[in-house]
Amino acid sequence: MGYNARRAALAVIDVFLERMAPFELKPVDFSVLSLVAHNPGITSRQLCTTLGILPPNLVGMVNALEKRALIVRKPHPRDGRAMGLQLTPSGQKLMRDAERTAAALEADVAARLTPAEQRTLITLLKKVYKTG
Amino acid sequence: MGYNARRAALAVIDVFLERMAPFELKPVDFSVLSLVAHNPGITSRQLCTTLGILPPNLVGMVNALEKRALIVRKPHPRDGRAMGLQLTPSGQKLMRDAERTAAALEADVAARLTPAEQRTLITLLKKVYKTG
DNA sequence: TATTGTTATACTCTATAACTATA
DNA sequence: TATAGTTATAGAGTATAACAATA
Numbered sequence: 473m474g475y476n477a478r479r480a481a482l483a484v485i486d487v488f489l490e491r492m493a494p495f496e497l498k499p500v501d502f503s504v505l506s507l508v509a510h511n512p513g514i515t516s517r518q519l520c521t522t523l524g525i526l527p528p529n530l531v532g533m534v535n536a537l538e539k540r541a542l543i544v545r546k547p548h549p550r551d552g553r554a555m556g557l558q559l560t561p562s563g564q565k566l567m568r569d570a571e572r573t574a575a576a577l578e579a580d581v582a583a584r585l586t587p588a589e590q591r592t593l594i595t596l597l598k599k600v601y602k603t604g
Numbered sequence: 605m606g607y608n609a610r611r612a613a614l615a616v617i618d619v620f621l622e623r624m625a626p627f628e629l630k631p632v633d634f635s636v637l638s639l640v641a642h643n644p645g646i647t648s649r650q651l652c653t654t655l656g657i658l659p660p661n662l663v664g665m666v667n668a669l670e671k672r673a674l675i676v677r678k679p680h681p682r683d684g685r686a687m688g689l690q691l692t693p694s695g696q697k698l699m700r701d702a703e704r705t706a707a708a709l710e711a712d713v714a715a716r717l718t719p720a721e722q723r724t725l726i727t728l729l730k731k732v733y734k735t736g
Numbered sequence: 737t738a739t740t741g742t743t744a745t746a747c748t749c750t751a752t753a754a755c756t757a758t759a
Numbered sequence: 760t761a762t763a764g765t766t767a768t769a770g771a772g773t774a775t776a777a778c779a780a781t782a
Contacts, residue, residue: 473616473713473722473726474613474616474617474713476726478613479729479733482733484605484609516763516764528750528765531766553756582605589731593605593608593725596728598608601616648740649739649740658774659741661773663741663742663743683739684780685741685780686740
């Protein structure tokens with residue numbers, strides 16, 4: 473069961489890597505940008521807790537995205553220690569296209585199953601991991 | 605969907621790591637020993653193709669298992685380049701216990717679902733990755 | 737010429753300790 | 760004292776190139 477779930481996850485991730493290649497976004501980059509896009513001013517610490525990334529490992533990702541001029545760090549208005557993250561205009565443009573691609577991908581993967589099968593699959597997967 | 609499949613796989617792997625800790629076997633170690641147990645004399649190359657491991661990365665694992673006196677390398681009877689792998693008596697004893705533990709684990713995870721749900725889940729997961 | 741096992745190496749991902757500046 | 764961001768670093772996991780012995 474663990475084996476089959478892992479293979480399904482890897483298959484979906486493979487398709488993701490393939491389609492996101494034009495944007496040069498790994499899954500974690502997409503997650504970071506998507507969270508910043510929908511939560512402007514979000515802090516690094518919030519990103520870490522949401523995505524399950526350790527702070528030291530996020531620094532390099534944010535640096536790379538900032539060097540590509542997709543996000544900017546701005547001093548947090550009420551906490552002098554924190555930095556609020558925001559998308560640049562080019563970051564916003566990239567994410568509009570990337571999120572359209574991601575939605576199309578999920579739709580294509582889902583198309584291998586009927587809507588009823590999709591609901592069943594998600595339900596059963598949750599049953600497996602919810603009781604951890 | 606990729607997200608839910610990944611979480612289910614990680615949950616199963618977590619339980620595996622926990623229960624296999626007494627044997628000091630990672631999932632890949634268990635797979636290697638299990639294959640050697642049921643295919644005495646199997647070569648490193650065969651292990652690599654079966655498990656999707658690259659040859660340079662298998663060397664260290666086999667070295668570690670040999671140092672723990674769980675397996676032995678013997679010259680292959682008909683191919684002077686190859687080494688046949690076999691379990692030592694202590695390796696056989698360890699794997700008898702480890703395989704019992706693994707079977708109990710799979711049964712426990714499966715117990716979160718009815719037999720019909722198990723069949724459905726496996727079927728749907730395969731539908732997702734078979735066309736991958 | 738091709739293959740088995742191996743070494744060396746590199747790159748990614750993940751994890752811990754410790755520093756700085758603010759709170 | 761506790762927290763946010765950062766640096767340095769160490770450990771897994773995974774990848775390629777190249778070599779010796781053998782086919």
